[in-house]
Amino acid sequence: MRVLVTGATGNVGRHVVDGLVAAGVEVRALTRRPAEAAFADGVEVVGGDLETPDPAVFAGVDRLYLFTAGKTATVLEHAKHAGATRVVLLSSMSVGFDDEQVGESHRVAEEAVADSGLEWTHLRPGMFATNLLEWATSIRTDGVVREPYGAAAQTAIHEVDIAEVAVAALLTDKHVGQVLALTSAEVLTKVEQAEAIGAAIGKPVRFEELSPEQWKAEVSDEVPGWVADWLLGIWAGAADVPETPLSTVADVLGRPARTLKEWATDHAADFR
Ligand SMILES: NC(=O)c1ccc[n+]([C@@H]2O[C@H](COP(=O)([O-])OP(=O)(O)OC[C@H]3O[C@@H](n4cnc5c(N)ncnc54)[C@H](OP(=O)(O)O)[C@@H]3O)[C@@H](O)[C@H]2O)c1
Missing domain, CATH: 3.40.50.720 (NAD(P)-binding Rossmann-like Domain)
Structure with a gap:
C-alpha cells in the first residue's frame, strides 16, 4: 500500500510519515520545498502545492492523509482518478464553533471529503x-x-497523538465514516x-x-x-x-x- 501524506513537513504530518514508515507502508511525502525536506530513508519526497494540484503526484496512491489547504475538491478528484480509496482529513474542532473565519475552511474541506466518494475519516483536534x-x-x-x-x-493535545490516530484511521477499517474529536x-x-x-x-x-x-x-x-x-x-x-x-485518543489507540x-x-x- 502507498499513502500520500500532504502537509508532510508539518507538526502532525511529519509524525504521520514516521508512523506509516514504522508500519511498513510505502510513503509519498508532499512538500512545496522538497530540497529542504528531511524524511526517513525510503520515503519518496515529491514537490507540489495543494493550491495547484498536479495529477502526477497521485499516481499509484492508495490512501491519503490530507492537510486542509488549497484546492481540496480538485485534490480529491485527482486522488480518486488515480485509484485512491481512502482519505483521512486533518480538520479542526473549530468547525463546530459559531465562527465564520476560522472554522470555514475546515467545514468546506470536510464537505468536499464527505462528498468525494472515498472512504473518509475527519480528525477534529482541539x-x-x-x-x-x-x-x-x-x-x-x-x-x-x-x-x-x-x-x-x-x-x-500532543501532535504525535493526533498523528497516531491518523495512522490508525489510514491503516485499519474501524474509523471509516467517523468524525474523531481529539x-x-x-x-x-x-x-x-x-x-x-x-x-x-x-x-x-x-x-x-x-x-x-x-x-x-x-x-x-x-x-x-x-x-x-x-x-x-x-x-x-x-x-x-x-x-x-475526551477519551477518543485512548479509545482509538x-x-x-x-x-x-x-x-x-x-x-x-x-x-x-
Ligand atoms: N494549532 C492548533 O491548535 C490547531 C487546532 C486544531 C486544528 N488545527 C489545524 O491543523 C492544521 C495545522 O496542522 P500542522 O500544525 O500539522 O501543520 P503545519 O505545521 O502548519 O504544517 C503544514 C504543512 O503543510 C504544508 N503546506 C502548507 N500550505 C500548503 C500548500 N498550499 N500546499 C502544500 N503543502 C502546504 C507546509 O509544508 P511545506 O512548506 O513543506 O510545503 C507545512 O509544513 C491547520 O489546518 C489548523 O487549522 C490546528
Missing part, C-alpha cells in the same frame, strides 16, 4: 500543544510566560501548563497575567487583530467553562493520551 512553542522565547530568556487568562483551562485527557489552566513545562525542563516557569488589551498590543506586529480577538474569545470561554477532555508534561519533555530543547 488546541495543539505545539501552540505553546509561542512561549519558548520568553521561557528561555526570562523563565516567564506573559499572557491573559491564566485561568483558561485547556486540553492541549483532545488530551487532562485539563490544565495556562498557569498549570507553564508549571508543567517548568517541571519538564527542571526550571521554574512563572505565569504573569496580562490584561487582554496589554497582550493584544504586545503581539500586534505578529498576530492580526481578528486572530488576537478570536484567541481572546477562546481563552475567556475556557476561563469561564473549562474545556472538556488503546492507551492514554500523552500528558502535557510528556509533551514538554519531548520539546524540552525548545524551552531550555
Whole structure:
C-alpha cells in the first residue's frame, strides 16, 4: 500500500510519515520545498502545492492523509482518478464553533471529503500543544510566560497523538465514516501548563497575567487583530467553562493520551 501524506513537513504530518514508515507502508511525502525536506530513508519526497494540484503526484496512491489547504475538491478528484480509496482529513474542532473565519475552511474541506466518494475519516483536534512553542522565547530568556487568562483551562493535545490516530484511521477499517474529536485527557489552566513545562525542563516557569488589551498590543506586529480577538474569545470561554477532555485518543489507540508534561519533555530543547 502507498499513502500520500500532504502537509508532510508539518507538526502532525511529519509524525504521520514516521508512523506509516514504522508500519511498513510505502510513503509519498508532499512538500512545496522538497530540497529542504528531511524524511526517513525510503520515503519518496515529491514537490507540489495543494493550491495547484498536479495529477502526477497521485499516481499509484492508495490512501491519503490530507492537510486542509488549497484546492481540496480538485485534490480529491485527482486522488480518486488515480485509484485512491481512502482519505483521512486533518480538520479542526473549530468547525463546530459559531465562527465564520476560522472554522470555514475546515467545514468546506470536510464537505468536499464527505462528498468525494472515498472512504473518509475527519480528525477534529482541539488546541495543539505545539501552540505553546509561542512561549519558548520568553521561557528561555526570562523563565516567564506573559499572557491573559491564566485561568483558561485547556486540553492541549500532543501532535504525535493526533498523528497516531491518523495512522490508525489510514491503516485499519474501524474509523471509516467517523468524525474523531481529539483532545488530551487532562485539563490544565495556562498557569498549570507553564508549571508543567517548568517541571519538564527542571526550571521554574512563572505565569504573569496580562490584561487582554496589554497582550493584544504586545503581539500586534505578529498576530492580526481578528486572530488576537478570536484567541481572546477562546481563552475567556475556557476561563469561564473549562474545556472538556475526551477519551477518543485512548479509545482509538488503546492507551492514554500523552500528558502535557510528556509533551514538554519531548520539546524540552525548545524551552531550555
Ligand atoms: N494549532 C492548533 O491548535 C490547531 C487546532 C486544531 C486544528 N488545527 C489545524 O491543523 C492544521 C495545522 O496542522 P500542522 O500544525 O500539522 O501543520 P503545519 O505545521 O502548519 O504544517 C503544514 C504543512 O503543510 C504544508 N503546506 C502548507 N500550505 C500548503 C500548500 N498550499 N500546499 C502544500 N503543502 C502546504 C507546509 O509544508 P511545506 O512548506 O513543506 O510545503 C507545512 O509544513 C491547520 O489546518 C489548523 O487549522 C490546528
